[in-house]
Amino acid sequence: MHKLWASTYKELLLLSRDIGGLAILFVMPLVLVVTITLIQDSTFRSINDNKIPILWVDFDKGEVSKNIYDGLAESKSFNIIDKESDSEAKELVFKGKYQLAIVIPVNLSSELEKKVNLNVEGLLSKFGLEEETPQTEKAGLEKKEVILYFDPATQMAFKNSIKNGIDKMIFKIETQTIYKAFQSQITDDETEAIFDTESFITFKEITPSIGENEIIPNSVQHNVPAWTLFAIFFIIVPLSINMVKEKSQGTFVRLRTNPVSYLTVLGGKTVIYLAVCLIQFGLMLGIGVYLFPILGLPSLEVSGKIPLLFLVAIFAGLAAIGLGLLLGTVARTQEQSAPFGATFVVILAALGGVWVPVFIMPNFMQTLSNLSPMNWGLNAFYDVFLRDVGLIDLVPELTLLFLFFVITTSISIVYNERKNAV
């Protein structure tokens, strides 16, 4: 026990003497969380302060284009800039000056109205209420295309959301035009409300709640756990560097001649780096609760969750440390450990769902995701932050994280013993 204490104390001294390293260890994760949360906050807000400028070319100048224009304006997400020329809009978007241009074709409103009227008249004639529409009139109608130009660098998610939005608006306009056509055939009084054109089916989202308080997900509740976990796992970089440094200094070689087990040496490192993880985590929670509201972000909601959050942080920290110990044991140089460690954490984060939610990944990647300790950690954090679960529900994820620590540490010890067997 005394050897473990001495090892822990030594690690504490080594860490405390590296002020620059210590600052990076604590400050950079905080900067990361603040930056990412500020960036991602807009995607969670229903009212967006930062409008995306888009180009609008209207060759229709009719009711349909007006409705689409109004729909875009009402969304409050766009700053609509009018352009007269299709080619100019196309060039500006393809050069990356704008994300999107929408070109409304000529006579869209009148042609749509004509088409709907023809359909309605055709339908009514089947019931004997109208004269039959001549086929030549129907044949004269051409299909209309609303043209969208996207900057090639635009992300697919943004493209899809725009396409869906415009599709929905056009569908609504078409429906309303049909109702209107029927109304004009049935009555001459335009003020008479025969059809209720409002949507009959609407959506209502039910969110989890604690007592009477609903848990409404926001950018902070999503980002703090994800990026805190990312920062916790980044501990593998300084930890593995610490171990490689000991090898190059010769101190690891000296320790091999001492009557001390590798487990004790690793134990000292585990205790100190776990403490670093927990301090880091505490600071992250602190900025979530106190700094974010000052920056105009929602405050991190942690009331009643702190013990469980720290419990998850302990197990996530252990998993990260296990990986760091393994990397430090296997790597021979800092040139091996640092880039590998950093890249591997990014891969684990990607697999774990830190950037892209796991449910939208391809099946194969979803299977791989189940093997990422970051996925287990993230689920555990989301369980506490957003799903308000109890300790029992966390047991599977905590067990996986702990097993990961035990397995990686055991591999480190076995590898070290085999490599240095006498």
Next chain:
Amino acid sequence: MILISHLSKKYKNNAEYSVVDLDLKIDEGEIFGLLGPNGAGKTTLISMLSSLIKPTSGSFSINGLTFQKNANQLKQLIGIVPQEYALYPTLTAYENLYYLGSMYGLKGKQLKEKINYHLEVLGLGKFSNKKLDTFSGGMKRRVNLIASILHDPKVLFLDEPTVGVDVQSKNVIIENLKKLNTQGTTIIYTSHHLNEAEQFCTKVAIIDHGRIIIEGAPKNLISQYPESHNLEDVFLTLTGKALRDHA
């Protein structure tokens, strides 16, 4: 007593053996010098005896113990002063020694007293709270030595303990090693300083190409070669004047 029997070592990527079928007996209380040109196999032999590398074949025992059967007991019995400093540059001399002493199971007052005693004896008392990266080469060598003797080893292996140090530091180190020897510690050391070895060692072995060429008390070896005036002459006679550069 150290008994070495048919000990050999061949590194993975080397065509030749670094130590070849070596037999050697070192008695208790001896100051035994392993001398030889670069690449002769001195460090490989010491590394095997201190459990740092695995022999390819052969065996050895120290005071009847082997690493295969009594690893921790044997590690407690021996001390190793490596050629590299093998210390933490950002820790003070005292902190380094406290940690490394603790790894031998020393603790509390006993450990503190031992650290302070050795620091004083080796002239480092007033620098005990200075970080090691501010120390000169000679000072680091002395801390390196203290780290290996805090637990009063019965056998002390030293791999070129005086290389690159000033005369004063060298003198302090040698005097302390002699003192340790009088207290019952067997000393096995490698060196390129043949004059130092001649003065310091009770027995030497000249090793070349992994084999012991000659072994005995320095004076006896010199007397075996009438044209030699000192150990260096004997050494050059036996190992030749050709350079032994390795890359």
